[in-house]
Amino acid sequence: MRAARYDRYGPPEVLYATTVPRPVAGPGEVLVRVHGSSVNGGETKARAGGIKVITGFRFPQAIGMDFAGEVAGVGAGVDVVAPGDRVWGFLGRTTRGAAAEYVVVRPGLLARAPEGVDLVEASALPGVGTTVITALRDKARLQAGERLLVRGASGGLGSVAVQLGKAFGAHVTALASRANLDFVRELGADEAVDYRTPLGELGTYDVVLDTFGDRPWAWRRLAGPNGRMVAVAFRGVADVAYLAAAPLLPGRPLRFFSGNPGHALFADLTRYVESGAIRPVVDTVHPLERIADAHRALEAGGVRGKHVISLR
Structure with missing residues (x-):
């Protein structure tokens, strides 16, 4: 072969x-x-x-x-x-x-x-879909009406997260390059924002999904009073060290996981696709x-x- x-x-x-x-x-x-x-x-x-x-x-x-x-x-x-x-x-x-x-x-x-x-x-x-289901449904427990920020919204993980966030009834803000802002809107984003926008101008969110992976300590600050952040990527040793220590640090919940999907999660993904929630x-x-x-x-x-x- x-x-x-x-x-x-x-x-x-x-x-x-x-x-x-x-x-x-x-x-x-x-x-x-x-x-x-x-x-x-x-x-x-x-x-x-x-x-x-x-x-x-x-x-x-x-x-x-x-x-x-x-x-x-x-x-x-x-x-x-x-x-x-x-x-x-x-x-x-x-x-x-x-x-x-x-x-x-x-x-x-x-x-x-x-x-x-x-x-x-x-x-x-299969890989990105099951990761996003785990992140938004199981780790963040995203609810209808909540505000979701997706970092890296045009990529493999982000493009699924925008779709699933909308299917869950969230208000989705998508961070992407200027060239991809219309693209993430087509995926269902309520707001599309240039990723170069300073963090201080982005506001706060109920759930922050980081698919890019650098400076998690900075992005964690965007989680509101009852917010939580899920990181599904990392860039460097300092980022990994922070993620490992995050459960012991004060502040909004930050979750990080290594995907290891099995039959049940793939079957869930099939149902989401067949229902039209994800393509x-x-x-x-x-x-x-x-x-x-x-x-x-x-x-x-x-x-x-x-x-x-x-x-x-």
Whole structure:
């Protein structure tokens, strides 16, 4: 099968498409024919060597974490899905390799994909969609009528957060570049604000969702008297240290989590898509052979939704 690999840490150019043995579903496993896989910030950091303590020094390494496709086969003991079923899911917190024509995954890490959505486009959602559901519904407990600020509103996470915030009945303020203000309004934002606006001019909010990740101590101040902030990204060591210490510090609640979605969360995401609350937002679809272009474009910024890799 075709798959993306890299033989050393470095810039996007280290990525290449190659041919590797097709995996086989063992007992309790599902073989999925991948139609699409998205490009995530954590993967670009891994490819660049930013998390070597996790990814190690054995090469070649695979890339890609979430996927959408069709069941191609099941191992012994699997009866929750069958060949031909449309599914989407996640390989696991520390497993990569979804940028390939086939993947083997445990049933608990996938769910039925939404009907009426192309599977390549659908692949834009599993990772970011489940992260935003966890952030807004489970961590922040966003309520109808509350004021939500989304930082990084035009990106993969932010574009879903704007949509889900509106579906929950919140008043959504979206921070984005000037070029993307109309875009986030089209997603449903009640207000679209240039991200360069000084923090002191932004007011206060019931929920602050930070998808960018730097200076959480500064953004935390925008949470109002009963406000809370959820950070779903980080940029540097100082940011991580602050997030780790935040539960012990006075001030508004600040929550940070590492996504590890399972079947129930993917099934919730399917229901949100089928209800019309969320739709996939795709910046560009890249063939596997141009995966380096996708990584390069994500790192350049200014993304509208997700870059996805087509395996069809």
